[in-house]
Amino acid sequence: MQTSDDSIYAIGEIALYNQMIFGLVAPGYDMAGVAVDQILGKTESLMPAEIDMSTKLKLIGVDVASFGEPFMPASKGHSVIFENKTQHLYKRINVSLDGKSLLGGILVGDASDYNMLHQVYLNGMAIPEDAAQLILPATEGGAFGSALDLPDTAQICSCENVSKGQICGAIKDGSCEDLAGVISSTKASTSCGGCKPMVTDLVNETLKSLGKTVKNVICEHFEYSRQELYGIIKIKKLTSFNEVLDTCGTGHGCETCKPLVSSIFASLYNFTPNKEDVTQDTNDKFLANIQRNGTYSVVPRIAGGEITPEGLIVLGQIGSKYNLYTKITGGARIDFFGAELNDLPAIWKELIDAGFESGHAYGKSLRTVKSCVGSTWCRYGLDESISFAIELENRYKGLRSPHKLKGGVSGCIRECAEARGKDFGVIAVEGGWNLYVGGNGGATPRHAELLAEKIDNETVLKYLDRYLMYYIQTAAPLMRTAAWLDKLEGGIEQLKKIVIDDSLNIASELEKEMQFLIDAYECEWKQAIENENTKKRFNHFVNSDDRDDNLVFVPMRDQKCQNTGKIKNNSYFKQIYLWKLYYQNTKQ
Ligand code: SF4
Incomplete structure (x- = not known):
């Protein structure tokens, strides 16, 4: 959109509109439309009065979603809340005062119902008499019924403005035969990809309703099952993701097929994630499990749970030196938590020098x-x-x-x-x-x-x-x-x-x-620390050695712990103060 400088246009995360930065793809598309209109001279073009902030994301490994009015005063409607602390789930939906329509909601820990809830909200569809059925754990048949129950006008892909009617119509009129064809023809799910599960459901349900076979394929980039793709890669001796894509796929790949192909390479040739790190998911890329606060865990192998006293002392020294939360796991080994990305190579070098491996x-x-x-x-x-x-x-x-x-x-x-x-x-x-x-x-x-x-x-x-x-x-x-x-x-x-x-x-x-x-086995952490290029991957910032200064830890039973906001008996600031005090004392 035109900025305060007439010759500069901005959209998305660099455009400040109504004193807000919109970090979501749907407002970005609206802004792009306005910018095009303005460039073409249509000065009356404006952003919609209500900007859709509905979204589904993964935040530090946790599935979250919100749609419609996530926060609502009691005067406008009722909130229905489901919480399961043992499984880290929180779901809230807001319904109208007469209990007949859905006004918005928040999902944390499990956002699998987001697409259907969003559609129910967008299309003003009737909700069950007991609205809790929409967020309670699934029962047979489910509260939503089939995706085919949505009206044809339901906007399934808001990024590309594709309706349910267009998706199902592409199968019914014979112009497409499968998910890849529908995606290629309608462009549904080609932007943020959040609607892909629903597009897949609609394609599969439509095929079934026409009596056609639903093929179990990996994603729209590969028309094969995992077993079939495994066979192709093996027979043709393919060794890079691009080779696989060129030989038997289409497009550029996605977060489903890239790690899957990497896993097949590992199972066939023992390629470690260091070989092609751009196709790995976060945990494999950094050779560590990312934790809730953005730090990582470090878990050396302790085969069979057997470890010498000397080995335990080394682990204790490393845990103490890098100030790591330490716990014995259910798999009978020792898990370090709270490691910062920048420290991972140094920690692993010390572990490997002491005879440990990934x-x-x-x-x-x-x-x-x-x-x-x-x-x-x-x-x-x-x-x-x-x-x-x-x-x-x-x-x-x-x-x-x-x-x-x-x-x-x-x-x-x-x-x-x-x-x-x-x-x-x-x-x-x-x-x-x-x-x-x-x-x-x-x-x-x-x-x-x-x-x-x-x-x-x-x-x-x-x-x-x-x-x-x-x-x-x-x-x-x-x-x-x-x-x-x-x-x-x-x-x-x-x-x-x-x-x-x-x-x-x-x-x-x-x-x-x-x-x-x-x-062919090799320790992938040993590979990583011996390769200067690979080591560069473990920087929090790509252009600086600075660390993540947003990390906050609190004391817990003589160790540090990430601040989850659930630590009892301490206010947030008191926790930080106590932690700093504890940290300073232990470092003296
Ligand atoms: S299973 Fe238990 S009881 Fe049996 S040998 Fe092992 S430790 Fe002993």
């Missing part, structure tokens, strides 16, 4: 193989669970997969290592080891199922190599072994045929591929 806590890869003390110390132990857990963890460390992998080894059926709650679990019994697969904890706990009984160490390794490689090659994106096994036709019996009886005649190939990955 624990891959940030990757969709092997995390830990937990063990009990087994026959080494326990009077019930039937075999050496610690030694076997260490062997397994070192064998599969760095192994990238569709989702994280965890293992466990117990020395007897008392199961102190909780091995049956893992993707693979090994339990000592009279006559050998029982091997279990496809378990996990998490939101949907599932006990692992018995794959083989009373087998020796060598056979455990052989079956595990086959099972893990088969899972890596055939699972959908972000699918853990438990869900994969549930969906595998024939379930555990079919898996036994493939892994034990070699019914597909692929066992030796799977073993060979796994052995290649094991032999």
